[in-house]
Amino acid sequence: MKILVKGKARGTVLKSNDPINFLGTVDKKTGIISDKHHELYNKSIKDTILVFPSGVGSSVGAYTIYSVKSNESAPLAMVCQKADLTVATGCALANIPLVIINDDKFQSFQTGQQVSIDTESSDPITLLE
Amino acid sequence: MELTKEEESALKGEQGEILQMAYRILVATGEATDAEKLIPIEWAHLSGVNYNTIGDAGEEFLSKISKDARVKVRTTLNPMGFDIDNVSNYGLDDNFITKQLSIKNSYETMGVTPSFSCIPYEIFDIPKEGTQVSFAESNAAIHANSFDNLKTNKESAFSALASAITGKSPYSSLRKDDTPNVTIRMKVDNPNELTYGMLGFFAGKVGDNSVNISGIGEMDRRSCKALCGGMGTSGTCAKFNFGDGDPGCEKVDFDNKEMQNVHDELNTSEKGDLITLGSPQLGLEEISDLTHKLKGRSFKKRCMIFCPRTVKEQAQKIGYTNELERAGCEILSDCCTCLTPLINKDDVDAVTTNSIKGAFYLKNSNGVGVNLKPLLQIIEDETR
Numbered sequence A: 001m002k003i004l005v006k007g008k009a010r011g012t013v014l015k016s017n018d019p020i021n022f023l024g025t026v027d028k029k030t031g032i033i034s035d036k037h038h039e040l041y042n043k044s045i046k047d048t049i050l051v052f053p054s055g056v057g058s059s060v061g062a063y064t065i066y067s068v069k070s071n072e073s074a075p076l077a078m079v080c081q082k083a084d085l086t087v088a089t090g091c092a093l094a095n096i097p098l099v100i101i102n103d104d105k106f107q108s109f110q111t112g113q114q115v116s117i118d119t120e121s122s123d124p125i126t127l128l129e
Numbered sequence B: 001m002e003l004t005k006e007e008e009s010a011l012k013g014e015q016g017e018i019l020q021m022a023y024r025i026l027v028a029t030g031e032a033t034d035a036e037k038l039i040p041i042e043w044a045h046l047s048g049v050n051y052n053t054i055g056d057a058g059e060e061f062l063s064k065i066s067k068d069a070r071v072k073v074r075t076t077l078n079p080m081g082f083d084i085d086n087v088s089n090y091g092l093d094d095n096f097i098t099k100q101l102s103i104k105n106s107y108e109t110m111g112v113t114p115s116f117s118c119i120p121y122e123i124f125d126i127p128k129e130g131t132q133v134s135f136a137e138s139n140a141a142i143h144a145n146s147f148d149n150l151k152t153n154k155e156s157a158f159s160a161l162a163s164a165i166t167g168k169s170p171y172s173s174l175r176k177d178d179t180p181n182v183t184i185r186m187k188v189d190n191p192n193e194l195t196y197g198m199l200g201f202f203a204g205k206v207g208d209n210s211v212n213i214s215g216i217g218e219m220d221r222r223s224c225k226a227l228c229g230g231m232g233t234s235g236t237c238a239k240f241n242f243g244d245g246d247p248g249c250e251k252v253d254f255d256n257k258e259m260q261n262v263h264d265e266l267n268t269s270e271k272g273d274l275i276t277l278g279s280p281q282l283g284l285e286e287i288s289d290l291t292h293k294l295k296g297r298s299f300k301k302r303c304m305i306f307c308p309r310t311v312k313e314q315a316q317k318i319g320y321t322n323e324l325e326r327a328g329c330e331i332l333s334d335c336c337t338c339l340t341p342l343i344n345k346d347d348v349d350a351v352t353t354n355s356i357k358g359a360f361y362l363k364n365s366n367g368v369g370v371n372l373k374p375l376l377q378i379i380e381d382e383t384r
Helices: A061-070 A085-094 A103-108 B005-011 B017-032 B051-065 B094-109 B138-147 B157-166 B193-206 B221-234 B256-266 B284-293 B309-318 B320-326 B356-366 B375-382
Strands: A002-005 A008-015 A049-052 A077-080 A098-100 A114-118 A125-128 B038-040 B043-046 B074-077 B168-170 B182-186 B211-214 B240-242 B250-254 B274-277 B303-306 B329-332 B350-353 B369-372
Touching: A002 A085, A002 B017, A061 A085, A061 B051, A077 A085, A085 A098, A085 B017, A085 B157, B005 B017, B017 B157, B017 B168, B043 B157, B051 B094, B138 B221, B138 B240, B157 B168, B182 B193, B193 B211, B193 B221, B193 B250, B193 B256, B193 B356, B221 B284, B221 B356, B250 B256, B256 B356, B256 B369, B274 B375, B284 B309, B284 B320, B284 B375, B309 B320, B320 B329, B350 B356, B356 B369
Parallel strands: A008 A049, A049 A077, A077 A098, B043 B074, B182 B211, B182 B250, B211 B240, B274 B303, B274 B350, B303 B329, B350 B369
Antiparallel strands: A002 A098, A008 A114, A114 A125, B038 B168
16 A cells, blocks of 8 residues: 555545546536546546546646646545556645555445545554444 | 655645645655655756646646745746747637736746746756756656756656755656666668657657667767657657667567558658648757758748747847748747647648657647658758
């Protein structure tokens, strides 16, 4: 496990097995995914614990993450399988906690789970009952 | 990643919000690339200047942070979307002009040198061998590592901006020692600058962080820049090591077949409606050479030439710009073929160029056809 951006959050998991292209497919105002071919089509990433494999596409997508946060439609935290610089810098700009986890841990996540994230703790991600 | 007490304090926000954000970017980038620490850098070169690429989100971000953010080291800037002296001649809409001027203003407020150039290595003094810099423009990062004895990773607009504000960068990959695991063997005879551009484009697809390259003789500046521009366009690779490399390296040939594949990918048209030269922008040496080659000739169609403002001013003093304008060239500063809003598919079907980097963006961003030709061929076919 790697902590890319520190912080605390508590909320509901929204999981995607598809990577996310922030520049092209996330609405800056609402946080809704607009790509019809995406697993999260029409769902909003607002106030979720967003779990996805990694970001893809232009590095300018980092600005999109910042905009979504400025419009109060950003996830509370992001959890990825692979570190990519677009999501890393986007979360850094927007101050959204970002944790990178291994494949087994990624498989164990499901949409709807309640989790608590505290990057300073010895167990940074805990499932809540 | 190990941070000093000072860096920890900045990351906690004890030195203000801007430094906190800059350190968050450096730490996130450093953790993602397995850096062990941050090291000082002496020069940052920023991308993310053209409104065409960063859009409203970028413009708003820069406008907001420029109230407080100031750069700590020498910081230079990539091209923007237009030539500030020529804005009204190109039919740009008011929104584009307003937003582009706001971006320009934000960078200047932060203390950035408004160079609007993608060839910082040609228009500024190069620091001493081994100096760590932070270059976000890909062709410039590759040129700095391969030809100027500087050290940089292929930075993003954000990591380079964070480096400019803090004077630091994560110590990872090419900043440490690098040993490429691939050697590209150049097999094409009588290469010109277009061949080198295609070789670079091929190398960028094959390599990861860096590649060895063998079978290369003397290259003029035009060819060196073409090689770097081509590589920066196609992948993440940011350095050429000239020579055979370690005997255990995987060997990949670049021969006529591989060259043809690159050509087929980027050359989509038999002829162009206009010609562009300069992606990367032309330096004084290339302007001088072009002026001599065009002696007594003139273009049969529009020819746009892109160069940094400082180069244009020098060329004016020597008398090159008069000669080039006589030959039918339009000389533009502050912007570049690459990602220019000045070439629009409503007006232009295809563009003739000798630049692989230019070709890639004309095709994929401007959506126009591309006709690739080396400079000598362009002059032979398109002038009288």
